[in-house]
Amino acid sequence: MKIFSLGITCILLAGCSPSQPRNSGVYMLIDTSGTYREEMQKAEQIIRYTLSRLDATDSMAVARVDTGSFSEKDIVAKITFDDRPSTINRQKRVFAEQIKTFVETESSSPYTDITGGLLQAVEYLNEKRPAAKT
Template sequence: MIHRIPIGFFIAIMGSVFLLLASCSNNTLRGHGVYMLIDTSGTYTDELVKAQQIINVALSKLYPGDSFAVARIDTGSFSEKDIVAKVSFDDRPSTANRQKRLFKEKIDEFVKTVQPAKYTDITGGILQATEYLNEKNPGRKTILIFSDLKEELDKGYNRDIDLKLKGFSVVAVNVTKLRSDNYNPKEYLDRLDSWQTRVTSGGGKWSVTNDMDQLEKIFMN
Protein backbone atom coordinates (compact mmCIF):
# COMPACT_ATOMS: atom_id res chain seq x y z
CA MET A 1 0.00 0.00 0.00
CA ILE A 2 1.27 3.45 -0.86
CA HIS A 3 0.74 6.19 1.74
CA ARG A 4 -0.80 8.90 -0.40
CA ILE A 5 -0.66 12.31 1.25
CA PRO A 6 -4.08 13.93 1.25
CA ILE A 7 -3.67 17.51 -0.04
CA GLY A 8 -5.43 18.90 3.04
CA PHE A 9 -3.09 17.00 5.32
CA PHE A 10 -0.04 18.22 3.42
CA ILE A 11 -1.25 21.82 3.52
CA ALA A 12 -2.07 21.46 7.21
CA ILE A 13 1.43 20.19 7.98
CA MET A 14 3.12 22.87 5.92
CA GLY A 15 0.85 25.51 7.45
CA SER A 16 1.64 24.30 10.95
CA VAL A 17 5.35 24.43 10.26
CA PHE A 18 4.90 27.91 8.80
CA LEU A 19 2.96 29.19 11.81
CA LEU A 20 5.31 27.51 14.26
CA LEU A 21 8.34 29.06 12.68
CA ALA A 22 6.61 32.39 12.14
CA SER A 23 5.78 32.48 15.83
CA CYS A 24 9.52 32.42 16.53
CA SER A 25 9.97 35.75 14.83
CA ASN A 26 9.93 39.02 16.68
CA ASN A 27 6.71 40.72 15.70
CA THR A 28 7.22 44.07 17.37
CA LEU A 29 5.75 46.92 15.39
CA ARG A 30 8.39 48.75 13.43
CA GLY A 31 8.25 52.40 12.48
CA HIS A 32 9.07 54.53 15.47
CA GLY A 33 9.54 58.25 14.96
CA VAL A 34 11.62 60.07 17.56
CA TYR A 35 12.22 63.83 17.64
CA MET A 36 14.57 65.14 20.28
CA LEU A 37 14.68 68.76 21.31
CA ILE A 38 17.88 69.94 22.99
CA ASP A 39 17.85 73.03 25.11
CA THR A 40 20.89 75.17 24.30
CA SER A 41 20.03 78.15 26.40
CA GLY A 42 22.41 79.62 28.95
CA THR A 43 24.11 77.25 31.33
CA TYR A 44 22.09 74.28 30.10
CA THR A 45 24.68 73.80 27.36
CA ASP A 46 26.82 72.19 30.06
CA GLU A 47 24.36 69.31 30.08
CA LEU A 48 24.90 68.54 26.41
CA VAL A 49 27.19 65.60 27.17
CA LYS A 50 24.21 63.90 28.76
CA ALA A 51 22.16 64.72 25.67
CA GLN A 52 24.83 63.04 23.60
CA GLN A 53 24.49 59.90 25.73
CA ILE A 54 20.71 59.95 25.34
CA ILE A 55 21.07 60.27 21.57
CA ASN A 56 23.44 57.32 21.53
CA VAL A 57 20.94 55.25 23.52
CA ALA A 58 18.22 56.25 21.09
CA LEU A 59 20.39 55.31 18.11
CA SER A 60 21.16 51.89 19.57
CA LYS A 61 17.49 51.19 20.23
CA LEU A 62 16.10 52.30 16.88
CA TYR A 63 15.64 49.83 14.02
CA PRO A 64 15.62 49.99 10.23
CA GLY A 65 12.56 51.90 9.11
CA ASP A 66 12.53 54.17 12.17
CA SER A 67 13.03 57.95 11.96
CA PHE A 68 15.09 60.11 14.24
CA ALA A 69 15.72 63.84 14.35
CA VAL A 70 17.59 66.05 16.80
CA ALA A 71 16.86 69.77 16.93
CA ARG A 72 18.09 72.58 19.13
CA ILE A 73 15.85 74.83 21.17
CA ASP A 74 16.85 78.45 20.74
CA THR A 75 15.14 81.78 20.35
CA GLY A 76 12.84 80.68 17.58
CA SER A 77 12.65 76.94 17.39
CA PHE A 78 9.77 76.60 14.96
CA SER A 79 12.16 76.26 12.06
CA GLU A 80 13.78 73.48 10.01
CA LYS A 81 17.06 75.30 10.42
CA ASP A 82 17.16 74.21 14.03
CA ILE A 83 17.21 70.56 13.06
CA VAL A 84 20.77 69.44 13.77
CA ALA A 85 20.50 65.98 12.25
CA LYS A 86 17.71 63.85 10.89
CA VAL A 87 17.56 60.40 9.46
CA SER A 88 15.13 57.75 8.30
CA PHE A 89 16.88 54.45 8.74
CA ASP A 90 17.15 52.30 5.66
CA ASP A 91 15.42 48.92 5.42
CA ARG A 92 18.76 47.16 5.20
CA PRO A 93 20.44 46.72 8.61
CA SER A 94 23.98 47.33 7.31
CA THR A 95 22.96 50.67 5.76
CA ALA A 96 21.08 51.59 8.91
CA ASN A 97 24.25 50.97 10.93
CA ARG A 98 26.22 53.27 8.63
CA GLN A 99 23.54 55.95 9.01
CA LYS A 100 23.76 55.66 12.79
CA ARG A 101 27.52 56.24 12.72
CA LEU A 102 27.13 59.28 10.49
CA PHE A 103 24.39 60.63 12.73
CA LYS A 104 26.61 60.26 15.78
CA GLU A 105 29.41 62.13 14.01
CA LYS A 106 27.05 65.00 13.24
CA ILE A 107 25.89 65.20 16.84
CA ASP A 108 29.47 65.11 18.14
CA GLU A 109 30.31 67.97 15.83
CA PHE A 110 27.24 69.92 17.01
CA VAL A 111 28.10 69.45 20.69
CA LYS A 112 31.61 70.77 20.03
CA THR A 113 30.50 73.88 18.19
CA VAL A 114 27.19 74.80 19.82
CA GLN A 115 26.70 78.36 21.05
CA PRO A 116 24.35 79.17 23.96
CA ALA A 117 21.02 80.70 22.91
CA LYS A 118 19.53 83.74 24.59
CA TYR A 119 15.97 82.47 24.71
CA THR A 120 14.21 79.13 25.01
CA ASP A 121 11.33 78.54 22.62
CA ILE A 122 10.15 75.08 23.71
CA THR A 123 6.67 75.44 22.24
CA GLY A 124 8.12 76.28 18.83
CA GLY A 125 10.31 73.20 19.07
CA ILE A 126 7.33 70.99 19.89
CA LEU A 127 5.38 72.44 16.98
CA GLN A 128 8.30 71.72 14.67
CA ALA A 129 8.52 68.17 16.09
CA THR A 130 4.82 67.48 15.49
CA GLU A 131 5.11 68.77 11.96
CA TYR A 132 8.14 66.59 11.24
CA LEU A 133 6.67 63.44 12.79
CA ASN A 134 3.26 63.91 11.18
CA GLU A 135 5.03 64.16 7.86
CA LYS A 136 6.92 60.91 8.50
CA ASN A 137 3.79 59.25 9.90
CA PRO A 138 5.48 56.41 11.81
CA GLY A 139 3.68 53.80 13.94
CA ARG A 140 4.75 55.49 17.15
CA LYS A 141 5.64 59.14 17.68
CA THR A 142 7.86 60.26 20.53
CA ILE A 143 9.12 63.73 21.35
CA LEU A 144 12.00 63.92 23.79
CA ILE A 145 12.55 67.30 25.43
CA PHE A 146 16.00 67.64 26.90
CA SER A 147 15.47 70.81 28.87
CA ASP A 148 14.81 72.39 32.26
CA LEU A 149 11.37 73.27 30.79
CA LYS A 150 11.78 76.96 31.54
CA GLU A 151 10.41 78.72 28.47
CA GLU A 152 11.72 82.19 27.74
CA LEU A 153 10.45 83.94 24.64
CA ASP A 154 11.86 86.91 22.85
CA LYS A 155 9.68 89.87 22.15
CA GLY A 156 7.36 89.38 19.19
CA TYR A 157 7.14 85.60 19.48
CA ASN A 158 3.61 84.41 20.14
CA ARG A 159 3.41 80.86 21.41
CA ASP A 160 -0.05 80.99 22.92
CA ILE A 161 -1.18 78.09 20.75
CA ASP A 162 -2.99 74.87 21.59
CA LEU A 163 -0.74 71.89 20.91
CA LYS A 164 -2.19 69.05 18.82
CA LEU A 165 -0.48 66.00 20.22
CA LYS A 166 -2.92 63.18 19.70
CA GLY A 167 -0.90 59.96 19.26
CA PHE A 168 2.29 61.54 20.59
CA SER A 169 4.31 60.60 23.63
CA VAL A 170 6.14 63.57 25.08
CA VAL A 171 8.97 62.71 27.43
CA ALA A 172 10.82 65.37 29.36
CA VAL A 173 14.37 64.24 30.00
CA ASN A 174 16.92 65.54 32.46
CA VAL A 175 14.68 68.28 33.85
CA THR A 176 17.23 70.05 35.99
CA LYS A 177 16.30 72.34 38.86
CA LEU A 178 17.11 76.01 38.48
CA ARG A 179 18.66 78.05 41.26
CA SER A 180 15.31 79.75 41.88
CA ASP A 181 13.69 76.30 42.18
CA ASN A 182 15.82 75.66 45.21
CA TYR A 183 14.40 78.76 46.86
CA ASN A 184 10.90 77.89 45.86
CA PRO A 185 10.37 74.24 44.77
CA LYS A 186 6.80 75.09 43.89
CA GLU A 187 8.10 76.87 40.83
CA TYR A 188 9.64 73.66 39.60
CA LEU A 189 6.51 71.63 40.29
CA ASP A 190 4.28 74.28 38.70
CA ARG A 191 6.49 74.25 35.63
CA LEU A 192 6.12 70.50 35.29
CA ASP A 193 2.35 70.67 35.92
CA SER A 194 1.91 73.38 33.35
CA TRP A 195 3.67 71.36 30.65
CA GLN A 196 1.78 68.24 31.59
CA THR A 197 -1.50 70.15 31.28
CA ARG A 198 -0.52 71.55 27.89
CA VAL A 199 0.49 68.16 26.54
CA THR A 200 -2.41 66.12 27.90
CA SER A 201 -4.97 68.75 26.89
CA GLY A 202 -3.52 68.47 23.38
CA GLY A 203 -4.22 64.72 23.44
CA GLY A 204 -0.65 63.57 24.09
CA LYS A 205 0.93 61.38 26.76
CA TRP A 206 3.26 63.11 29.19
CA SER A 207 6.07 61.64 31.23
CA VAL A 208 9.23 62.83 32.91
CA THR A 209 12.35 60.75 33.30
CA ASN A 210 15.80 61.45 34.57
CA ASP A 211 16.88 57.83 34.60
CA MET A 212 18.65 56.26 31.60
CA ASP A 213 17.14 52.82 32.27
CA GLN A 214 13.66 54.28 32.06
CA LEU A 215 14.62 55.95 28.83
CA GLU A 216 15.63 52.60 27.32
CA LYS A 217 12.20 51.24 28.19
CA ILE A 218 10.59 54.05 26.20
CA PHE A 219 12.39 52.82 23.08
CA MET A 220 11.70 49.20 23.76
CA ASN A 221 7.94 49.58 24.37
Protein backbone atom coordinates in the same frame (compact mmCIF):
# COMPACT_ATOMS: atom_id res chain seq x y z
CA MET B 1 -19.11 20.24 7.07
CA LYS B 2 -19.73 23.38 4.96
CA ILE B 3 -20.18 25.47 8.10
CA PHE B 4 -16.91 24.11 9.50
CA SER B 5 -15.09 24.93 6.22
CA LEU B 6 -16.64 28.39 6.16
CA GLY B 7 -15.51 28.99 9.76
CA ILE B 8 -11.95 27.91 9.01
CA THR B 9 -11.87 30.10 5.88
CA CYS B 10 -13.05 33.14 7.88
CA ILE B 11 -10.37 32.55 10.51
CA LEU B 12 -7.68 32.22 7.85
CA LEU B 13 -8.82 35.35 6.03
CA ALA B 14 -8.85 37.32 9.29
CA GLY B 15 -5.21 36.36 9.78
CA CYS B 16 -4.34 37.73 6.33
CA SER B 17 -5.11 41.35 7.10
CA PRO B 18 -2.41 43.81 6.10
CA SER B 19 0.28 44.17 8.73
CA GLN B 20 0.48 47.40 10.67
CA PRO B 21 3.67 49.44 10.44
CA ARG B 22 5.98 48.86 13.39
CA ASN B 23 8.43 51.68 12.84
CA SER B 24 9.14 54.40 15.38
CA GLY B 25 9.66 58.12 15.10
CA VAL B 26 11.79 60.01 17.60
CA TYR B 27 12.21 63.78 17.75
CA MET B 28 14.56 65.15 20.40
CA LEU B 29 14.82 68.79 21.38
CA ILE B 30 18.03 70.05 22.99
CA ASP B 31 17.85 73.31 24.92
CA THR B 32 21.13 75.16 24.40
CA SER B 33 20.16 78.25 26.36
CA GLY B 34 21.81 79.38 29.57
CA THR B 35 22.92 76.69 31.99
CA TYR B 36 21.42 73.89 29.89
CA ARG B 37 24.48 74.23 27.66
CA GLU B 38 26.36 72.38 30.40
CA GLU B 39 24.14 69.33 29.87
CA MET B 40 25.07 68.80 26.22
CA GLN B 41 27.33 65.80 26.95
CA LYS B 42 24.44 64.05 28.70
CA ALA B 43 22.17 64.84 25.77
CA GLU B 44 24.69 63.28 23.40
CA GLN B 45 24.76 60.10 25.51
CA ILE B 46 20.96 59.90 25.47
CA ILE B 47 20.92 60.37 21.70
CA ARG B 48 23.53 57.63 21.22
CA TYR B 49 21.52 55.26 23.41
CA THR B 50 18.33 56.06 21.50
CA LEU B 51 20.13 55.48 18.19
CA SER B 52 21.18 52.03 19.38
CA ARG B 53 17.52 51.12 19.99
CA LEU B 54 16.22 52.15 16.55
CA ASP B 55 15.72 49.73 13.67
CA ALA B 56 14.93 49.61 9.96
CA THR B 57 12.55 52.30 8.68
CA ASP B 58 12.61 54.16 12.02
CA SER B 59 13.04 57.94 11.87
CA MET B 60 14.88 60.29 14.19
CA ALA B 61 15.54 64.00 14.33
CA VAL B 62 17.44 66.16 16.80
CA ALA B 63 16.90 69.90 16.98
CA ARG B 64 18.23 72.72 19.11
CA VAL B 65 16.01 75.14 20.96
CA ASP B 66 18.04 78.32 20.76
CA THR B 67 16.23 80.95 18.75
CA GLY B 68 13.35 83.27 19.34
CA SER B 69 11.57 81.70 16.37
CA PHE B 70 12.02 77.97 15.78
CA SER B 71 12.37 76.82 12.18
CA GLU B 72 13.70 74.00 10.02
CA LYS B 73 17.21 75.46 10.28
CA ASP B 74 17.27 74.47 13.97
CA ILE B 75 17.20 70.78 13.07
CA VAL B 76 20.71 69.50 13.73
CA ALA B 77 20.28 66.05 12.16
CA LYS B 78 17.46 63.90 10.81
CA ILE B 79 17.28 60.44 9.30
CA THR B 80 14.93 57.67 8.23
CA PHE B 81 16.81 54.40 8.39
CA ASP B 82 17.08 52.06 5.44
CA ASP B 83 15.83 48.47 5.69
CA ARG B 84 19.31 46.95 5.12
CA PRO B 85 21.34 46.31 8.32
CA SER B 86 24.69 47.29 6.78
CA THR B 87 23.26 50.61 5.63
CA ILE B 88 21.56 51.24 8.98
CA ASN B 89 24.86 50.89 10.83
CA ARG B 90 26.55 53.37 8.52
CA GLN B 91 23.63 55.80 8.85
CA LYS B 92 23.80 55.57 12.64
CA ARG B 93 27.54 56.31 12.64
CA VAL B 94 27.05 59.38 10.41
CA PHE B 95 24.16 60.61 12.57
CA ALA B 96 26.19 60.14 15.78
CA GLU B 97 29.08 62.06 14.24
CA GLN B 98 26.77 64.95 13.30
CA ILE B 99 25.57 65.09 16.90
CA LYS B 100 29.13 64.94 18.27
CA THR B 101 30.16 67.85 16.05
CA PHE B 102 27.10 69.83 17.15
CA VAL B 103 27.83 69.22 20.85
CA GLU B 104 31.46 70.25 20.45
CA THR B 105 30.78 73.44 18.49
CA GLU B 106 27.41 74.75 19.73
CA SER B 107 27.49 77.85 21.91
CA SER B 108 24.97 78.94 24.52
CA SER B 109 21.93 80.92 23.39
CA PRO B 110 19.89 83.51 25.30
CA TYR B 111 16.62 82.32 23.69
CA THR B 112 14.27 79.39 24.12
CA ASP B 113 11.32 78.75 21.79
CA ILE B 114 10.08 75.45 23.18
CA THR B 115 6.61 75.92 21.67
CA GLY B 116 8.03 76.30 18.17
CA GLY B 117 10.22 73.26 18.74
CA LEU B 118 7.27 71.14 19.81
CA LEU B 119 5.22 72.26 16.81
CA GLN B 120 8.11 71.35 14.49
CA ALA B 121 8.39 67.95 16.22
CA VAL B 122 4.70 67.23 15.67
CA GLU B 123 4.98 68.24 12.02
CA TYR B 124 8.06 66.04 11.47
CA LEU B 125 6.51 62.99 13.14
CA ASN B 126 3.22 63.41 11.29
CA GLU B 127 5.14 63.65 8.01
CA LYS B 128 7.04 60.40 8.73
CA ARG B 129 3.85 58.58 9.84
CA PRO B 130 5.51 56.15 12.27
CA ALA B 131 3.49 53.60 14.22
CA ALA B 132 4.99 54.93 17.47
CA LYS B 133 5.97 58.55 18.14
CA THR B 134 8.36 59.71 20.84
